[in-house]
Amino acid sequence: MVARLALAALFGSVVGLERERLLWAAGLRTHMLVCVGSCLIMLVSAFGFADVLGTKNVVLDPSRIAAQVVSGIGFLGAGTILLRGEVVKGLTTAASLWGVAAIGLAVGAGLYVPALATTALVVGILAGVKPFEERWRDRMRTHTLRLTVRRGTLSIDTLNGVTGARASRVRQFTVRPAEDPACEEVTVEFVRLSRTSVETIARQLRELPNVISVETVAG
Template structure:
């Protein structure tokens, strides 16, 4: 293989294989999905290529003057601590993984450029942009195909902040509200009934059970308001 092929072929293989693994993880709604796996796989390949080919100009044939690959290992370790500081977990949901993986790849791009592997650095940059930009609608489509869509009628007492808490809870469990309407209620005058069209990976009955635990909720019902399953 030519010099360019030696750099690009391993990078492309890592990109494709890590993406295949990421798709499987994405379809199972794992925290680290398609983009994270693709970024980490490509970044690891770049670090390996840098260690293999990035220091030829300071090595004599047949005699090692120094071990420059140690520098690569130290940078990888340092970036790992930086990425770990970006990731945080709240209510069982992790945030910042894509950013941490992106910073890791950016470090690899900088190392490649500093080592004079300009083709590798450019290719890594293009790959990172493809993952973070073009893969986003792909991940959304994969998740939407697996999501459950249903209606949820929520009756609650006014002035208790229930709707805000309900939206927060839906976001926490990975659901989105695609439509919202207010229905008249025959209950007490201080109650409100809203119908939410919810999309998410969780069954509507489980969502209703969770929302029914919010203080101020009178009832949470799945399905159309006129033919619903109640949760109190």
Template sequence: MWQDFIDCINARELSTLCAIFRLLLALLLGSAIGLERKRKGQAAGLRTFALISMGACLAMILSIYVPQEYLGLKNGDPGRIAAQVITGIGFLGAGAIIQMKGSVRGLTTAAGIWIIATIGMAVGVGMYIVAIAATLLVLAILSVLEMIEYRISLGHEARTIRLRISGIIHSIDGYREVLSRHHIHLSRVYVDFEYDADYTRLNLLVIVPDRYDFMTVFHDLSRVNSTISISLSNQADLS
């Protein structure tokens, strides 16, 4: 049994046992990254990443199986299935961003969806070491680099400025200019148009020094467009 398993890992030709092993490995690697995303409270979590990884792996298995079993095919191109996987993953990644209604909070998740698909494809073609190494690197980026970013921002805090603006705004350049003039870093933006009430809800996630005085900033922001109200939240929450 164990010898068959070892032979499966080193096999050049695809067998049923080898295909099952690759699917299980893709499931494991996808679950590892998905668990990290789930821990961060992202909508695309454990199940989503596991399914994407397995699906990409299965697509690559089919790409190998078809020319292996049907040698008489003259127009067969094993790369076509892989290319379509990348296209489909692009739609999934776009959906993760659109779901946030204009916020860029979904970019890391979208990038994670794309990279886990390529990891699954690597497993599907038998590049086990490369796939495992890529998974470890992704986990390092999502955890270690986040800690580095946090240490860099020590002495600063994230705040959310919430504005209600009369009518529908077409640009936030005026607000960006005010924040830039006060040396405030704008991290993320959330825009929500309330067509029934005829006003725009604009939330700005900013990075400022600890105990920053916002009074002058609020005064300048209130003069941009037809601002109805301005409030400040201590939480880095754009929704």
């Protein structure tokens, strides 16, 4: 049993180190404590009632105690989310706490291979998938270009000529009068286009002779 508790602490520390690296509130110690605690609860569920199970007229379901971890860990997970104030953050950390609780239960039950595999998967998801997630979010984010041009010199056809194959990513093209009567303010909104591509388009637009200024605004 002590070996199982130590193994749960080890698995929890592996996940906790990844969260600690990003300086989240629930870091190394929190994940270790959750994993060890859930392991102990599973041990209590599995072996803590052995002396009364054989008693006449006593019927117990030890799994009910371990099952409370699944719902009880939500309290700690909610704390990592609400701690961020008005901005909803910490969802991934809350999910990792829920995951290490499950790992602890598995270790307490003696399911070492599934616990090890889950630890590897959780760390892989937290550390390995994040770059792809951020890249995808960057591509899905809306980007806006605000231009000041000489009146009547920038049309949608001119913009399509500059953007080329990216012309289909233009969601909105708006032209309005500027404070200078000789100029216009043009707003171009792109969707599902990376920041790098938008900056490339902005650089190409700045090279046009009638474009006075180009400002990039991330959505």
